[in-house]
Each structure stands twice: as structure tokens, then as C-alpha cells.
Amino acid sequence: MNAPFQASLLGLDEELGVGPLGDTVRRTHLDRGAWIDLRLGWLSGADTLFERLAETVPWRAERRHMYDRVVDVPRLLKFYDEDETLPDPVLDDCRRALNEHYEEELGEPFRTAGLCFYRDGRDSVAWHGDTIGRGGTEDTMVAIVSVGDPRPLLLRPRGGGPSIRRDLGHGDLIVMGGSCQRTWEHAIPKTARPTGPRISIQFRPRGVR
Numbered sequence: 001m002n003a004p005f006q007a008s009l010l011g012l013d014e015e016l017g018v019g020p021l022g023d024t025v026r027r028t029h030l031d032r033g034a035w036i037d038l039r040l041g042w043l044s045g046a047d048t049l050f051e052r053l054a055e056t057v058p059w060r061a062e063r064r065h066m067y068d069r070v071v072d073v074p075r076l077l078k079f080y081d082e083d084e085t086l087p088d089p090v091l092d093d094c095r096r097a098l099n100e101h102y103e104e105e106l107g108e109p110f111r112t113a114g115l116c117f118y119r120d121g122r123d124s125v126a127w128h129g130d131t132i133g134r135g136g137t138e139d140t141m142v143a144i145v146s147v148g149d150p151r152p153l154l155l156r157p158r159g160g161g162p163s164i165r166r167d168l169g170h171g172d173l174i175v176m177g178g179s180c181q182r183t184w185e186h187a188i189p190k191t192a193r194p195t196g197p198r199i200s201i202q203f204r205p206r207g208v209r
């Protein structure tokens, strides 16, 4: 296979950038005042962004106390606070476009960016809501851009109930809004299936973690 053809199959020749939001965003109302917005394929050239972030972000492996043990966090992490320079200018474009679309409804801008790197199917995030900050008591939004291979993001009502699934990768956008962080939980489960790496970029307002 010649190189340009292969690059185009891999999407590496696509120009990197954000697409429109507006009425391309599809909202699904969950119960208890929670909702999700979906905009598949929002970023073009997403595989280029994946390669850049995989190489340039100073990824950190963390360890956390779990009951009486210290365990590896099963993904790599890097958090950019609101005064820090994002690792790629296209992430500034993402945040700007998200704020143009959502700031009126949200009542404040997205400011921080949390990055997660799921190296393979053994990496995951367990069921949780982003409730460390204000998301535990107030309605808010968390916008997640996914690059790399799709992984299922599952959502279920807190306390139990059927889960819903959205496969997210290659430039897809999901926004969890309303009461989603405190009345629902989300997870990226481990999988035994062969799975390529995925990076997620989560934009949050100040004080939401």
C-alpha cells in the first residue's frame, strides 16, 4: 500500500479542526433532570490529535488508596487547570466552540481540561459521578471529546437501573448535563476484546471535578 493511501485510510491526512455544533448536537433526556448531548465525529483529523497528545502530554501514572491497599489507577492522567496552557491549540478551539454553544445554558464557561489515556482494554474508569466539586450538589456540564479507538461509555441511574451505552472515539463529543453527575453514574469498563488506545479530554467549569 502506498503511504498517502495508507495515511488517508487512517485519517491522518484529514485537517485537524472542530466542526459545527448548533443543530448537529442530539440531546437525550435521561430521568431525574439529567441529559446527554451527542455530536459524533465533531473533530476532524482526530487521529492526528491522538498521536500528538500521546506523545506530547506529560502523562502521569497515579496510585490511590483503596480500602487498606494502594493500587494503580488503571489509566494515565494529566489535569490542566484554568490558568495552564493546553497541550495542543486545537483543544483551545474545542473549548472556545463549546463555550459559544453552551455558555448561555451553563451560565459559566468550561475552563479546566482533564485528560485520560486508556492504553488498552485493561485501562478503565469505575462507576462514578464527577462529584468531588460542585457537581455533587448542583446541575452542571462535563463535555468529553474522545480520540483514538472507541470505547463504550456507560451511564446508569445512581442506585441502579438499566445502563445506556455510547461508543466514543475518533473525535466524538458527549456532554453530560443537568443533574447527570449527581443522579447518574458513568464508567468506561475494562474489556478483554482487543482494543486500541483512547484518549479522552474532559472540559469542566471551575470547581467541578
Ligand SMILES: O=C(O)CCC(=O)C(=O)O
Pocket (backbone or CB within 6 Å): 114, 116, 125, 130, 144, 153, 186, 188, 200, 202
Ligand atoms: O474517559 C472518559 O470518557 C470518561 C472519564 C471520566 O469519567 C472522568 O475522568 O471523570
Ligand SMILES: [Fe+2]
Pocket (backbone or CB within 6 Å): 128, 129, 130, 186
Ligand atoms: Fe467522570
